[in-house]
Amino acid sequence: MRRLPLFKIARRNVWRNKRRTAITVAALASAAGFIVWFSAFGEGFGEKTAEDIVRSGLGHVVVEPAGFEKNPQVEKFLRSPREVERLVEGRPRVQAWSPRVEMRGLASSPENSMGAVIYGVDPRREPRISILPRRLAEGEFFREGEERGVILGYKMAEVLGVELGDMVGVMVQNVDGEVAAEAYELVGLLRMGNPAFDNGAVLLPLSQTQHLLGYEEGYNKIVILAESRADVETIRDGLAAEVPPGVDVLAWFEVSPQAFQYYGIMVGLLIFILLLLIVLASFGMTNTILMSVLERVNEFGVMAALGLRPFQVFRVILYEATVLSALGIAVGLLGGGLASWINTVYGADLGAWSGSVGVMGFIDPVVPFVMRPAHFVLGAVTVFFIATVSAIYPGVKAARLRPVVAMRRV
């Protein structure tokens, strides 16, 4: 069988115009590298969004009174939570759980007052399911058995003009529809880096909120932390089948659909950028290859005169693009991989856009990238696709050159 050295010819052709090759390879490498880098960013962004939301107290799975999510009224609470607790305790793939009370209310100082979200947290269990206890700028978290004091978001404390040791008033509507108010000593300042908490969170010991709202033993949420995010659906579905009527079991992304939306936006953005990249790069590269074909009309004339079939001439152009894309992919994956790796270690500080990042529920503005083999595959496949598609038109053009026309350009 004869094997024409078409690939050899293509490979050598690539080296003929070193400048053009360098520019083309650099462009393809940038595309591949950017895809790798941006995918790792997107992945990290998604992970972080999810993890931050989960770890700031939302949990992976939440058990709560039916309809509480849509309409969190004070009358909706788990009256006899022991039954549900028994279902959760010791359940496979459940890492930890904690009861919670969440209610809107008012916080006030002698100087000022403002709306707040009041969290009643279990001093013993809360540290296992959220990072709130570890995010105190000042003071200390509640101690077990000593259920006193209040913790405020640090900005809220500023607005109220209170310091540690000052008294803070908390006012809610209780289960009987009456206004209930109590004063607590400020024992800690919460600093999450997320405005929702820093500007509006009031933390009280669970027992204090139960007392304030008139819930007795009841509360309105069980927050469950799964061993991993992959277990979320299993736990949710398992629990949902067992809980008594009137109780909802929700996954984190159902409780906080905006987190999921951000994830969707991120994926959408990635696809958009990819398409844009493909279109732009393909145009640029088609142009470059076409130029190189038109410069070599004579050569293709010679090849045709030697008896190369049009498809064989086409393959030379296609192989040239393949060689270029292979070089671009190699350089790009290496560069993009290295850049992403640096970002997996140091993270990307989105502090510059912190205005919008805050809205996303980030605990801090540093996003650590997450690298996956799939990102490299995506980068390589995309660039290979760009190069191949770009070779088609110039290749057909070269193959269609009638030898006599080609030879006349001598």
Added chain:
Amino acid sequence: MDKVVEIQNLHKVYRDGFDVHALRGVDLDIARGDFMTIAGPSGSGKTTLLNILGGLDRPTEGRVFIEGQEVTAMSRSELADLRRRRLGFVFQSFNLIPVLTARENVEFALILRGVEPNRRRELPQKVLGQVGLDECMRERRPFDLSGGQQQRVAVARAIVGEPAVVLADEPTANLDTENALALLDLMERLNEERQATFIFSTHDPRVMERAKRHVMLRDGEVVSDERRA
């Protein structure tokens, strides 16, 4: 006579804004082993005729047969096959594939013909020797060879596969006298040794002197057809 090429009433009209009647009814029979020049003033249709003979272009009217096969009725890929198997070309310039060395250029023609690997390694060296290309030149790329050397490689490539017909369009036009004569000697010798049919176009009186047969074109018509003893 063993006819290798048969040309019947060939017309070519280029429609390029206005019509150019480049060939006006050419009839020629060419015998195997002939060594023939086609001469004529510029624009007389020499290149047009060679292109149509080689299946590089199609006539407006008329028929061409090579070894009994009608070239003018062939498809693109049949033409490619014909060129690969039965024809050799030498052009005025830009004959070689620039990224292949002299030897690889010759070998390329053999691969195209499906010659087996062993012979593919030996033959190019032998033929490049016959055309007088020094061994040290054979691994150079065309860019690093002189015009005369390039033409020799082109001739080597054209004849290495033992084609029925070698078509050469002004192969000496870019060469000085010394090189032109050397190339002619070479082609003459190959014509005798291998019985390959050579058809080439030229303006060059030095070339015309050497041919066994000498056809003159003017305005797309054969005005004389002489045979030398």
